[in-house]
Amino acid sequence: MKIFAPDYYKDFRCIAGSCQHSCCIGWEIDIDRKTADFYKNVPENFGKRLCENIDFHEEGGTFRLCENERCPFLNEKGLCDIIINLGESALGQVCDDHPRFRNFYESRTEIGLGLCCEAAAKLILEKQSPFSVSEIEDDSEFTETVPEEERFFAFREKAFRTVQNRNLPMERRIENLLELCETSLPEKTFSEWAEIYLGLERLDKKWTEVLEYMAKNPSPPKIPDEVSAEQLLCYYLFRHFSIEEPELSCAFAVLNFYITEKAAEYTGLLESARLYSSEIEYSDENKEKLLDIIYETEV
Numbered sequence: 001m002k003i004f005a006p007d008y009y010k011d012f013r014c015i016a017g018s019c020q021h022s023c024c025i026g027w028e029i030d031i032d033r034k035t036a037d038f039y040k041n042v043p044e045n046f047g048k049r050l051c052e053n054i055d056f057h058e059e060g061g062t063f064r065l066c067e068n069e070r071c072p073f074l075n076e077k078g079l080c081d082i083i084i085n086l087g088e089s090a091l092g093q094v095c096d097d098h099p100r101f102r103n104f105y106e107s108r109t110e111i112g113l114g115l116c117c118e119a120a121a122k123l124i125l126e127k128q129s130p131f132s133v134s135e136i137e138d139d140s141e142f143t144e145t146v147p148e149e150e151r152f153f154a155f156r157e158k159a160f161r162t163v164q165n166r167n168l169p170m171e172r173r174i175e176n177l178l179e180l181c182e183t184s185l186p187e188k189t190f191s192e193w194a195e196i197y198l199g200l201e202r203l204d205k206k207w208t209e210v211l212e213y214m215a216k217n218p219s220p221p222k223i224p225d226e227v228s229a230e231q232l233l234c235y236y237l238f239r240h241f242s243i244e245e246p247e248l249s250c251a252f253a254v255l256n257f258y259i260t261e262k263a264a265e266y267t268g269l270l271e272s273a274r275l276y277s278s279e280i281e282y283s284d285e286n287k288e289k290l291l292d293i294i295y296e297t298e299v
């Protein structure tokens with residue numbers, strides 16, 4: 001399979017003990033079947049500890065979270081006791097993969113880093129050179145091209161270049177992007193969007209505070225740093241722009257961008273991107289509801 005990734009992908013490093021919002025807190029963590037079987041057979045004390053802290057089931061297992069929804073193997077220094085005792089290769093797929101996401105095509109798989117991880121958010125949003133995607137691996141026999149996908153990737157490149165036109169202010173670049181994709185956002189004030197987002201499932205109290213701020217401050221966001229804004233929109237396009245629904249997914253990427261930028265007035269951009277990603281990108285239900293709203297109103 002050919003694997004494509006953004007240029008910053010290989011520079012990602014988990015900051016583990018220094019992470020302020022560890023992915024080992026607050027999330028249900030599944031264990032794939034192969035790893036669960038391995039954990040069941042770890043000998044001695046650590047094996048006993050694994051068995052006592054995992055609910056095993058047909059699909060594999062799930063860690064039994066401790067108080068404050070901490071993974072039972074996240075120690076007080078913020079490090080993983082499974083890695084310390086058994087090595088990194090003992091991690092299950094979910095733990096090993098985070099914060100990576102994948103988009104699957106017939107001719108390639110694309111892999112990216114999610115903004116819900118603060119180390120990934122810093123890497124993505126503080127980068128100065130323009131975002132680009134390239135092949136990082138090819139171990140496939142499949143050499144044919146898929147014309148429909150080739151057209152889509154070429155069109156998406158055009159969309160990236162439109163967002164990366166640094167001769168124009170960000171507002172103008174977004175207008176050009178929406179025009180290129182023949183789409184638009186529903187006409188709503190930020191107060192109205194805030195009410196919509198308040199009606200979605202929410203995880204973090206901080207996100208509720210952000211939305212309450214937005215409800216009271218409906219003016220469009222000021223964009224203090226155009227380079228990080230550009231990286232943010234390219235990230236949303238790379239993650240969500242879809243071959244099946246280019247108009248809808250482009251509008252969704254732009255909505256994500258505006259709400260993140262507006263939220264940044266309250267929290268700063270790194271934190272608003274992290275919150276937005278955790279609250280929306282990792283909830284299929286929330287994403288679907290927002291896509292439905294865009295679809296029903298405008299596209």
Ligand code: SF4
Pocket residue numbers: 013014015016019020021022023024098099116117118119120
């Ligand atoms: S959120 Fe990112 S930096 Fe923090 S522990 Fe998880 S992978 Fe590491």
